[in-house]
Amino acid sequence: MVTEVQWSELQRDPKHVARLADEGDVRVWRRDGVPLLLTREDRAMASSEGSVTAARALRNVLMHLPHDLAARALLDEFPWVDVMPAHAQAEFVKDFARAFQASAELGEWSVLTQTIVEWRSTAIVYADPALAAALSEPIEGDFGPVPNPMGEDPDAGEEG
The missing domain is CATH 1.10.246 (Serum Albumin; Chain A, Domain 1)
Incomplete structure (x- = not known):
């Protein structure tokens, strides 16, 4: 069972919300973000x-x-x-x-x-x-050099 509270309730009465978390998970709704899920560590483990x-x-x-x-x-x-x-x-x-x-x-x-x-x-x-x-199908032909995925030129800085 998940109990739902508002962020303001957590701020106003954290001990009450902690007691709720002792009974089950608590979904904490926030206006400016994704809800948080508060659960006890022993249940999570x-x-x-x-x-x-x-x-x-x-x-x-x-x-x-x-x-x-x-x-x-x-x-x-x-x-x-x-x-x-x-x-x-x-x-x-x-x-x-x-x-x-x-x-x-x-x-x-x-x-x-x-x-x-x-x-x-x-x-x-x-x-x-x-x-x-x-x-x-098999690949035939040469498609040329493969670009360096790191964007670095392997020949840069070397003298010919």
């Missing part, structure tokens, strides 16, 4: 430990299932998995399980989010047979 345990269990389940069965289990949440070939579905299952566990252990769910974004993009490519074929 227990939640984090539970997430890690769940992530490890899910990883183990997914890794012990045949890849096609694991991919089918994820189809309800990620229907685009169905457009990928079996080998890509198997790789998605492995990457998803690893990213899920890493996110839980780090407490940083952007790792899982990025993995899903990347695999959804892969599914988009597989959904377009012409694009998939074009991107699967």
Whole structure:
């Protein structure tokens, strides 16, 4: 259960808001920003430990299932998995399980989010047979020097 208070109430009576936080999470609404979520550290740590345990269990389940069965289990949440070939579905299952566990252990769910974004993009490519074929062809020819991603000229300052 989340109790909601205004920022002014937190400023006016912090002990009351602390008592509310002892009972459950408190969402603190602010006029000039995103609401804050106030929670006790022991609850946050227990939640984090539970997430890690769940992530490890899910990883183990997914890794012990045949890849096609694991991919089918994820189809309800990620229907685009169905457009990928079996080998890509198997790789998605492995990457998803690893990213899920890493996110839980780090407490940083952007790792899982990025993995899903990347695999959804892969599914988009597989959904377009012409694009998939074009991107699967060998690259021929020389496309010239690759620019330095740091914007530095490697030859600058050197005498010829």
